Amino acid sequence: MWLILLIIIALGLSFGSFANCLVWRLYRQEKISGRSYCPRCLRQLWWHDNIPLFSYLRLGGRCRFCRQPISWQYPAVEAAVAILFVFFWFKHLGFIWPDAESLGLFFNLNFWLALVRDYLAVFVLTVVFVFDLRFYLVSNAVVMPAAIVFAGLNLLLGASWYVLLLGIAGALAFFGLQFILTRGRGLGEGDIWLGLLLATLFPNWSLLILAILSAYLLGTAVGLALIIAGRKEWGSKLPLGVFLALGALITLAWGPALVAAYWSFQL
Numbered sequence: 384m385w386l387i388l389l390i391i392i393a394l395g396l397s398f399g400s401f402a403n404c405l406v407w408r409l410y411r412q413e414k415i416s417g418r419s420y421c422p423r424c425l426r427q428l429w430w431h432d433n434i435p436l437f438s439y440l441r442l443g444g445r446c447r448f449c450r451q452p453i454s455w456q457y458p459a460v461e462a463a464v465a466i467l468f469v470f471f472w473f474k475h476l477g478f479i480w481p482d483a484e485s486l487g488l489f490f491n492l493n494f495w496l497a498l499v500r501d502y503l504a505v506f507v508l509t510v511v512f513v514f515d516l517r518f519y520l521v522s523n524a525v526v527m528p529a530a531i532v533f534a535g536l537n538l539l540l541g542a543s544w545y546v547l548l549l550g551i552a553g554a555l556a557f558f559g560l561q562f563i564l565t566r567g568r569g570l571g572e573g574d575i576w577l578g579l580l581l582a583t584l585f586p587n588w589s590l591l592i593l594a595i596l597s598a599y600l601l602g603t604a605v606g607l608a609l610i611i612a613g614r615k616e617w618g619s620k621l622p623l624g625v626f627l628a629l630g631a632l633i634t635l636a637w638g639p640a641l642v643a644a645y646w647s648f649q650l
């Protein structure tokens with residue numbers, strides 16, 4: 384079991400590293416393949432300077448060649464994805480240390496399908512989060528293929544296709560209307576496609592609404608905090624994609640429990 388855990392951590396670090404790389408290369412519109420290089424001195428990295436987290440620590444956060452600091456974004460994203468991968472592993476096991484009984488789960492196809500969906504979601508939402516936070520952009524090159532895969536996986540997991548289609552229509556209408564009413568100033572076109580992504584990830588009305596609602600609540604809270612702290616002014620733009628990614632992660636992790644808590648509160 385410790386071995387599986389180590390593999391998951393390594394997998395998470397690698398996907399985090401790939402997410403960093405993908406954000407940078409999509410932004411620069413470079414090929415995804417090709418050797419990694421230092422963004423400051425443009426020198427190619429040695430393979431052993433490219434190991435997630437450990438290389439950063441060993442190099443003391445500086446490039447081997449030019450000694451310029453490497454952004455702390457890189458190790459932070461790698462560690463965050465690894466932690467989320469471990470979290471969702473245990474979530475699908477029901478938060479227990481696996482015993483002989485839970486071995487049955489490993490022969491269950493749905494366990495793996497749901498795990499793959501959640502790992503892919505963590506990866507894609509991380510890319511969206513970092514991309515939008517750094518560049519105020521959402522990349523359709525990532526969002527569109529992911530939406531198709533999420534729809535496919537969720538249908539395999541037994542989601543009803545008409546709820547899925549209704550969710551997509553609803554999300555497109557919700558974000559599209561805002562886009563038209565604010566003439567593209569309230570939210571970007573990319574946020575409409577993020578709405579589509581959320582609808583395919585959550586083929587379920589309450590989860591979809593929870594994801595969008597928590598994104599707006601988080602956005603409002605952070606926006607107010609920044610205004611009070613004097614870091615932003617009224618009406619200045621916050622990257623909505625960042626909060627949609629966070630809202631989606633919260634929903635992915637605790638969605639059904641939060642929805643159940645809401646309904647029990649009502650009664």
Ligand SMILES: [Zn+2]
Pocket residue numbers: 421422423424425426446447448449450451
């Ligand atoms: Zn350098």
